[in-house]
Amino acid sequence: MMRQDHLITATQLSRDDIETVLDRARAVADDPAAYADRHAGRVLALCFFEPSTRTRMSFDSAAKRLGMNTIDMGDVDSSSVSKGESLSDTVRVIEGYADAIVLRHPSEGAATLAGERVDVPVVNAGDGAGQHPSQTLLDLHTIREDHGLDDLTIGIMGDLKYGRTVHSLAAALTEFDANQHFISPESLRLPRSVRFDLHETGAQIREHEEIEPVLDELDVLYVTRIQKERFPDENEYHRVAGEYRIDAETLEAADDDLTVMHPLPRVDEIAPDVDEADHARYFQQAHNGVPVRMALLDTLLENANPDGDEGTGVDR
């Protein structure tokens, strides 16, 4: 990691860093009671400059399952930001109220800036089109629980052009030499720069316009949402969305052990008849947000307080 007590980008994480966090996530899930009071008395600030349900709630739950309290900045409309305060000032004030900060912000680079300004651990929970590294960690955890991370063949399907989730995951998987298949319509292919970066690391990637030819090779199929607003023409959207939709029938050709994932929310990309199939792992994937974020917060707080001080830094 860059600084051992921030998590700003997935790319800052080495293979060892990732495995350390995921091992701890497994330990948390195996024996949550052992972690229930680990950070009692500490306070986590949830600073979401953009709306979020699942990321915010799962960090909130994770903190509380570590014994921490949380304080929430609330909506941006109600905040000092609307009085023209800089992000730098806001986080410098809030670090006095909390022992760690989770930050989501519409501007790429916001978390990097915040991390430079404050002394407490900062977790990037999404900065615009940039990074969302805790999502990557919970994706990796979900994959690892089913298949491990070595010798993996994964298909990533849907909107590969705009999805930061997908770009981070693909980058992280190069650390494990995964075989990566990217399946999308021509108009939503991986951006050239992302492809270039993946090639640079020696990653084994291939692109397809259809899922059928590769489906039976896959250990994991990671589906993403195709957003209507990307299409100038609604008919075109419906045509594309229909072609990249997964249902129980589609999956008949898949390996029995195929794991189907989705970062959620889904709209129509995965039919409800998949939900009860053995393949479906997207709800579990969302639930994994709690132990993974517990492991992450635990690791960062440990790095920030190496001598095990109690988290009562009232007068920083």
Add this chain to the structure above:
Amino acid sequence: MMRQDHLITATQLSRDDIETVLDRARAVADDPAAYADRHAGRVLALCFFEPSTRTRMSFDSAAKRLGMNTIDMGDVDSSSVSKGESLSDTVRVIEGYADAIVLRHPSEGAATLAGERVDVPVVNAGDGAGQHPSQTLLDLHTIREDHGLDDLTIGIMGDLKYGRTVHSLAAALTEFDANQHFISPESLRLPRSVRFDLHETGAQIREHEEIEPVLDELDVLYVTRIQKERFPDENEYHRVAGEYRIDAETLEAADDDLTVMHPLPRVDEIAPDVDEADHARYFQQAHNGVPVRMALLDTLLENANPDGDEGTGVDR
């Protein structure tokens, strides 16, 4: 109860179920310290798809007085719902973050649906024109503390047409063979279907347009808000609202032991000069939301975890 760890409708509750919860509410109020850590480490998700102050805050307080933490979905505008996610998906994700869910939703039947989808206890905190059973329980608790629930004579006054609170309470009181008087203008009478259901159970009900003839027979007078928006004509609203308003002078004709209740918020249905009268119990009624909801959560969690496991189900 239908499923022993959900509370979806008041009608699912037998007389025994009700008395079990209310006995526990009394025990909680008598010795709150005995319950202060009972569910330490457990997390309650507050999912309010419609605004609420008192219901949300009293569940929040109740959970915390049981040692639980809460996580809040926040406003719907800020949530995944606005990205088109189904209620079913939302609650299936959130059950991974929490040990129980309190749900308010504008659509009748939402809580039933949620209860079918998730494994953790679900409490219906209002589903459109449907049910709001924890309100009924706190109403019953308030009545019971003053008069018991047997041989009761109650007057229910105001808007009897639209108030879900009133319909649930009336239905629950039939379990105790209460004498029920319904007092309203013709235009706001009990709906025919509700009257029919009450008659079906053999309930003793009578309807009136004026309070005076029955006031001195009553043990309890339950007043509800008459909403301006129900009237096409503002003058008509003011005329009706004035006729169904209670003040200290009205109550001179009442029995000394009459208990006056109101689900709040009130606007003008009860004059401020009633507030300090011995009859007034509407603030106490609101306050009863805390011990009753503590008893309810305690009961549901106990039913859901019969072997007394600690609530640390991180990796459900």
Add this chain to the structure above:
Amino acid sequence: MMRQDHLITATQLSRDDIETVLDRARAVADDPAAYADRHAGRVLALCFFEPSTRTRMSFDSAAKRLGMNTIDMGDVDSSSVSKGESLSDTVRVIEGYADAIVLRHPSEGAATLAGERVDVPVVNAGDGAGQHPSQTLLDLHTIREDHGLDDLTIGIMGDLKYGRTVHSLAAALTEFDANQHFISPESLRLPRSVRFDLHETGAQIREHEEIEPVLDELDVLYVTRIQKERFPDENEYHRVAGEYRIDAETLEAADDDLTVMHPLPRVDEIAPDVDEADHARYFQQAHNGVPVRMALLDTLLENANPDGDEGTGVDR
């Protein structure tokens, strides 16, 4: 104090009251662990009828660092207030959910009214153009930590006409016979009534249009925000804002021990190059909100529960 368990105005506080709270704030900051469970089980209601980030978050953090839980009323738009409920009814309901109430409200006198209606401690966190006494306490704490409160020379600069923060601070400082210099453009001078009240108490105050002549005499320079919306003409705003802006160069003429304060958020009144100067104390000042509010809540709860009962008043 007026009632020993409310804090409604800074002017209710005697010199002794202030010193008691600030001594305790120092004790809290020195040994926060000693306070970490002091009010375990108690619940604080945060009732903000106007938006707030730092005041709300620092009360929230302070409560949790005392072991308390908090429940939040949420936005006014989502609350019963929008159904026409009176403030009096709202706080009388909420006192049943909580052991203390922090209230911000747009109407002057709101906190006084609330304090008369409820039995639990009420803290005024801002009532319109009125008082915001916990801000005054944290301002005094910040000054006292650097210079003590005796023989103090302070300059208060910027918008002196509309700032309630400034008026409360100036009034409190008269208790300590401070020399007070007020620096502002003519159009933003202290209101006549405030000047009159200060003179009545025998306070030593002087007014200036420029900072330079008095800068080197000052122990403390307290800068406030000049709000664009006060000026009919935008050019006039920029001219004035530029004249009352502090930067590193300005401070070369100051005493080495000068403390620069600002209630935040700032926009442009203090240049970023001051942030790393030894003079800068405005982030520390914000951070002091936590120990000062811990000390305040602790004092009020102690006064409200003199025999040291546990905070589990479920059935008030």
